[in-house]
Amino acid sequence: MAKSAPTRPARRGERSFLDGYEASRWPRPSVTVDVVIFTVVDADLKVLLVRRGEHPFRGKLALPGGFLRVGPSAEDQGEDLDDAAARELAEETGLPRGSVFLEQIGAFGAAGRDPRTRVVTVAYSALVRPTLAPLVRAGGDARSAGWTSVRSVDRKELAFDHGILLDGALARLRSQLESTPAVFELVPETFSIPELRAVFEVVRGTTLDAGNFRKRVARLVEDGILELAPGKRVTPRKPARVYRFVRAPLPTPDGVPTSRTTPKATRDKGKTRK
Amino acid sequence: MAKSAPTRPARRGERSFLDGYEASRWPRPSVTVDVVIFTVVDADLKVLLVRRGEHPFRGKLALPGGFLRVGPSAEDQGEDLDDAAARELAEETGLPRGSVFLEQIGAFGAAGRDPRTRVVTVAYSALVRPTLAPLVRAGGDARSAGWTSVRSVDRKELAFDHGILLDGALARLRSQLESTPAVFELVPETFSIPELRAVFEVVRGTTLDAGNFRKRVARLVEDGILELAPGKRVTPRKPARVYRFVRAPLPTPDGVPTSRTTPKATRDKGKTRK
DNA sequence: AGAATAGTGTCTATCAGACACTATGCA
């Protein structure tokens, strides 16, 4: 049973078919977009939660989200799914669009997940730089919104199935940590190696050997993924050199920015430095 | 703007709120489920496509799929998203449920992707064992359904945005190849090492060194992921030993069957075999 | 000067890629 379900046994041209198409013959679900917004502050992984002001789950914590805006006609179909997520993100954080990494996690559509009516939600994950995190105002049309330590979130106490969405986004984040440049969205534009390591540690939930991690970063620099940035990180102790992520590294065959799964043929051992 | 969008400024109990909830005040999208069904036959990666018998895109090739069945009330909300995908898969292939690996890829919801009305689709990926592939009858409620070589599919000629869904599923399959046991759904229950290598090669689109691949499989055997199965593969040439995937290997801390990302502390060098 | 943190080097085990080689069973 393919796409053509709700229709008469049409034997007409496509034009007249579309004109005669009766949209709402079968019940449709509502579609919402929910955003799991992460940041790292004080070496702790945080997620943005809002307190619901209305039923259902009134008073409970929930992920920011809202209904997909659907247009009234075949010509005006409303906003793209990704645009809806970007809109929610902007509304909820007050941060300018494009300043935050946003990516779809998947759809969650178990029957009964919303007691009101059938709702399918599409979950997104967003990564906010720690430098931007304090700028997030407490919710646009806001109930008290706030950064909450992911460790301390009681999944079962979240509204709807948001505990599942949170864990899904977290799993995605963890797997991306090792294989994509997504992490660099969770550090300031320039960052020291220990700072970057702290982010890795808090996302993975384990500690990492400082020396080995340094070697890893050194390779990224050699490969042009990272570069040394001017200045040093001012700390109460010894200052550290800072690095920055090199944007749009090299247009790969596919156009997909790869994060060097392929090791360089032979890594140059020629140490330019000293 | 969280979940509570379509409602009056309720100040009532949850019960009366739900009773008074008017479902269809805002336009809702249709939700469909499309399934990218892969198999490997004759050392070639195939996808199951159907030819559309109705508008829109009548006569074009498309992925099997259909509308999510939504119930009429808050109490009866219809089928789960995953159930809808399993239903479509069963309808379209005639294969018994549970015999095929099925997994969600993600939601695709650009406005205008269906000319009839707003449709958000949730894409799934399915892996059919080559032994089952010939049993797939040509479409349940069928237009001519058939296995099509993925290489030869003209993405732009597929209905809707199905070219994008196909590539999305393919990308997922490729990334899973190296890191999850999903591949074992694309070989017969028992398989020789060269057979398994052929599947890897066709999915990756590159050749693999036979010797190195062998070492890799040997490690999987040592780690109990695979085991030697009785019998040999009959071929016109030298017969090969066959292996099988060990189901439910070891209940991991999370309950998620991991495919040894973690190398064994120290691999036993004690060769039992001679 | 002392202490804390940044940064370096070394040793070992794992693993992929390249490639030369042996073993086996059918025509």
Added chain:
DNA sequence: TGCATAGTGTCTGATAGACACTATTCT
């Protein structure tokens, strides 16, 4: 007996983990 394919072994370079060590700069 020849040969295609199954299967083994070896060398090299990349990398992670463990850990000892040096360097710098603030107090």
